[in-house]
Amino acid sequence: MAIDPSQVRRFAHGSRVPGWDDAADLSKDPAVIPDPATTPVPEHIRAEIEAQMAKYPDFRSAAIPALHIVQREHGWCSPTAIEQAACVMRLTPAYLTAVATFYDMFSTTPKGRHDVFVCTNISCSLLGADRIHEAMVEAAGRDPDFHVKPFECLGACDIAPMASVDGEYVGPLEETDCARIVDDVKAGREVLPDKQLKRRKIAIEYWREQTLGGPDARRPSQDAGPDDPRR
Amino acid sequence: MGVQLFYDGIDDPELRTLDGYAKRGGYEMLRKALEMEPGAVLQEMLDSEVRGRGGAGFAMGKKMSFIPGGTMDKYLVCNADESEPGTFKDRELMQKNPHLLIEGMLIAGYAIGANKSFIFIRGEYDHQADVLDAAVAEARAAGYIGDRILGFAHTQDLVVHRGAGAYICGEETALLDALEGKRGNPRLKPPFPAVQGLYRGPTLINNVETLMNAPHIMRMGGKEFARLGTANSTGTKVVSISGCVQRPGNYEVELGVPTRELVYGLAGGPPEGRSIKAWFPGGSSAPVLPGTDEYMDLPYDFDSIAKAGSMLGSGAIIVIDDSISIVDVAVKTAKFYRHESCGKCTPCREGTNWTVKMLERVQSGEATPMDLDIMASVQEQIIGNCLCVLGDAMAMPIGSMIAHFREEFEAHIDAARERNGLGAAIPQVNRGRQGGAYPMREPAGIEPTPAVV
Secondary structure (H helix, E strand, O other): OOOOHHHOOOOOOOOOOOOOOOOOOOOOOOOOOOOOOOOOOOHHHHHHHHHHHHOOOOHHHHHHHHHHHHHHHHOOOOHHHHHHHHHHHOOOHHHHHHHHHHOOOOOOOOOOOEEEEEEOOHHHHHOOHHHHHHHHHHHHOOOOOEEEEEEOOOOOHHHOOOEEEOOEEEOOOOOOHHHHHHHHHHHOOOOOHHHEHHHOOOHHHHHHHHHHOHHHOOOOOOOOOOOOOOO | OOOOOOOOOOOOHHHHOHHHHHHOOOOHHHHHHHHOOHHHHHHHHHHHOOEOOOOOOOEHHHHHHOOOOOOOOOEEEEEEOOOOOOOOHHHHHHHHOHHHHHHHHHHHHHHHOOOEEEEEEOOOOHHHHHHHHHHHHHHHHOOOOEOOHHHOOOOEEEEEEEOOOOHHHHOHHHHHHHHOOOOOOOOOOOOOOOOOOHHHOOEEEEEHHHHHHHHHHHHHOHHHHOOOEOOOOEOEEEEEEEEOOOOOEEEEEEOOEEHHHHHHHHOOOOOOOOOEEEEEOOOOOOOOEEOOHHHHOOEEOHHHHHHOOOOOOOOEEEEEEOOOOHHHHHHHHHHHHHHHOOOOOHHHHHHHHHHHHHHHHHHHOOOOHHHHHHHHHHHHHHOOOOOOOHHHHHHHHHHHHHHHOHHHHHHHHHHHHHHOOOOOOOOOOOOHHHHOOOOOOOOOOOOOOOOOO
16 A cells, blocks of 8 residues: 555654754764863853862763753853853763753753743642643743743652742642742742742641641641541 | 651751751761771661662662772762652651751761762752752861761762752662763663762662661661561651642651551541542552552551552552542553653663553543553563663553553543544454463453464
8 A cells, every 4th residue: 555645744844753853964063072262151150160070070970060050041051051061071062962951951942031840740630730730831831931841740749739930849739829920930029938848847747737727728637637536 | 656767856947957956966876887897887787677768678788788898989879869759758858857868878888988979869859959058068067078077087078969850860870870970871780880880989879768767777776776667677667648638748657557547547548528549659650559448458568568569669659539530640650751761772762652652542532442451561561671660660550550440441441432433442352361461351251262373
């Protein structure tokens, strides 16, 4: 049976598989270690990366910290950012690009300044994380300052559904909180101070307070808590 | 509540400072250890029989004893890349009691003779990494970290290294690659890290909670510590309970408590009017178990959970109640592993991808019950065929979901086909045992045909 080539579904770049649009330009020479004479690197970036390199027996261990530093400076791991890190670390840009593309926290495409990672993994999605993600996209999706991304488990299932806003863990979220997050970030305030994870006590204490606190309890319980004599 | 090694007074904000920690007897166990021979410290760890809290449950003392003696560059790495879905114990422990981890690492480092140690913390744990950085700086200033600690001959450095978001870096060899500044791809084992690990030197890698046990073992004595918990699962365990429960959170219990007490007693059980359909006993990589009494009455320890066909893993219970479709959970689980597969070896890279595709067909109603058999056989072929256990970590829960909840999958397929107007699925062809390790159920009233070779 002959296959009609016009019926084969293709991506915009003409291939049947995704991911070929960033392919290397084979007409160019491979990029070598950037020349310090022609690659301007801000002094504080150089100092910070060099301090990181000094911490390890092998300087290459500082690849991830260096990428964190340049991404913070440039907003994303742009070719310039990677070139600067490569120049200080004396590595090829290809090496650092390979590292940057592996990890979820590095972005090799332009992104908004404020990271909002919404956890959509199992524990959070059992409690409606997909709805929270949609609401978050609704609230901040069109704002170029925000980078809303569904994320795998962020390790805070006790406050599910949750999100990490510029590294600050907040939860349990409701759909109405998304607009508040956007407002708080824009105003430069602390994000949802009443829902920050770092202020939460350990589970036993937290739920004891909630149960005694009466109607404020998020999920009121018939069980009197850990002190219940039935236990 | 039982013994609380970690959670007793952990909410005290002073505990995060060196003064507050020292007031509660902090770093005394380090001094005690340094006064002993390294071999004696190692013996205490062996006597404690404490098993790794990161997932594999391998005995900590035994792992330490694999590190060769003699003078060479040896490394100690703390695995704080806690990314297993459902697990959040290390986050709380590090944030609230960072010095206990540092002390544990110094004791472990002394026992194996490591002079360089690293805490590999996941990049998302920004606040926790800051807390650790501050604690390390304090401990360094006080002379607990650095050259000739407290005037003894032992020298140990400690670096907090932030990762950048990759589940696979929780796998020990992938973590080493990431720490060396590469993509986090797992390595072929052997050589095991104890022989050739970080920078090709002997390396001990332990989970945060495991290392935090070391000061407690020194204080209580290994033999005394071993009396906590059960014979084969000693000590206490911080259990992360999440999902459909009323009071999610971390609870510290002695190993061997009934699961019912954890899920219903401490965490309050499922929301009112609902019942537990299934639960992950040890993070999303552990095979699911049904929420029936038989399984709820299991003692929560390594051996009992393993005997029931699952694993204790990282000690994270995710509860799924009867309002949730198991198909949705399966899709979520499989998608997670597809996203996190590093792509180095084929069974995992392709297996996770095709499992997601098949599950999505099940979800949308384009599948037939035969797809469940194909999917189960794919899982069978992933298990044990990869460099690391990420592939297995998807195959085990998905395989167990199909095994335990096959009827629900089939009902879902039928309902979705009906909804889409596709009509009944093609009747299953009986392929006997050729169809893989999960043979298809034989259609009622039909004699099984002999296998065609």
